[in-house]
Amino acid sequence: MTDASVPTPEVRSPSIEESLTVQAEQALMEPDQGNVVMTLRDVAVAFAGRTAVRDVSFDVSAGEVTALIGPSGSGKTTVLRALNRMHDTVRSATVTGSIHLGDLDVNGPDTDPTLLRSRVGMVFQRPNPFPTMSIYDNAVAGLRFNGVRKKALLDEAAESSLIGAALWDSVKDRLKAHGSTLSGGEQQRLCIARALAVEPEVLLMDEPTSALDPIATKRIEELVGELKSRVTIVIVTHNMQQAMRVSDRCAFLLMGEDKAGELIEFGPTGKLFSEPKDPRTLDYVNGRFG
């Protein structure tokens, strides 16, 4: 740090143009594919026989933020919910194609959905802390659901997850207070903490800022950036600027002729926004529709 702040005469600091060029080139470069955590191949979801989304194939890389973008009705949330088998609760829903978490076949007959969901957590559109539980109990709810009883582990996880969700400093003195005493943005961070406490490998976020004001939104976005070293994130957003700000890779979905969503393009976020391969992606990211 100190070295960089006092440049020696020999080392010329790069001009603004140069650094911008470097940034642009970096944005255009393929980020390292790294370790793939989840793979989707030809995933389709149908409700009562009607296809809602299809032809979805992409990889979720470890330690990255993958964003699902597209206009409403394009099936972003439907794809997201397929990743931790939330469609199990809808009787008429059928998921086809293959989804893998590491070696685990998500939809395999021997896969226990509850164990899967302890590895693939989720944060929803509206903050939904459990209203009868205190802040502490909310934070460790997932651990208790999964049979963790050790007080030391619960305390450690509560602190770590609340720190991770940037909530610890403001709530550490009132952990016994109800979650409903928090503001909307704080409640959403409590929900993030609740998901983090289980230490999932992947965290799904379904438009986590759509019910929040701009300042609370900014804090959640910063949080997403901080968290990706701890947990791989897949985020649905209808906000393209948000996708640009927080994600490393983007999947663009669009509703086809028959009202079924499909994956149009998948790639590094910088590339998808600056030089998309598909003209429809170009139109969408330039705000010509959607």
Added chain:
Amino acid sequence: MTALVESPPDPTIERRRAVQAAAAASLGRRKFASRVWLGVCWLFLGIAVVPLVAVVAYVVAKGLPAWSVDFFTHSTTPEGIAGGGVWNAIVGTVVITVIAVVVAIPVGLCCGLFLAESDGPVAAALRFTADVMTGIPSITVGIFGYIAIVRNFQAYSGLAGAFAIGFIMLPVIIRAGETAFRGVAGSLSEAALALGARRFTIARKVVVPTALPGVITGVLLAVARGLGETAPLLLTILGNQYLQWNPTKPMEALPVLIYNYSSQPYADLVQVAWGAALLLMVVVLVLSIGSRLYAAHLRKERR
């Protein structure tokens, strides 16, 4: 916090391992508990459903043999004389119920609308009264009808019965109406207000039409409730073995007929009572199911 060793264990990974180990270790126990409680739910479901189904099946088995064309078209005959039906009771029940509904619906829905739109002390008192009315034993309503109408006019009559039945229906309609009117989103009222509508216009053009499915369901459920009431009628309409269309005269009604005939020592009269019980049950069932279907149809049409 972390000791400075060569490779400090990552607490996140450590915790992840601990949580996943705990989750896997407790999975069997959790699955077992889940199955046990599911079994308990099924058991209690069975306890609730078996008597329900048994009552329906028994009434059908006992009542169906009584049904014939004569049963629906002839009035009751004394014991031992074949061909007796319940036509007089059907007429009485229909006349009494129609009068009761015609009186109770406007009063009840206006009260419901008032309760939904107002939260002052009058509304609180009205709501409390309606709640108390729901709990009044029906025999008390019968005595009230007897004293208020029968004694004053010196005559048992279908009107007195309709008054008593209307009194039973009223709180049901009030609370169903309130619930339905309250269910209309406040944003719709505001949208109408912002267009310059007055409150009465809003109620007439926006709130009532939007709440209609709920209102219809509530009214039909109130009718179903009123159809089966026996005690208020026993003390007000007296019963009448002859056909009587005039509501100022004593009338027969299905519940009263069931009550009177089921305690008779004659097998053919008891048979008629079973038939009437089945008829009443079918009508109530049709009303309940029909109201739900109609409300669902209305809701679907709007979407």
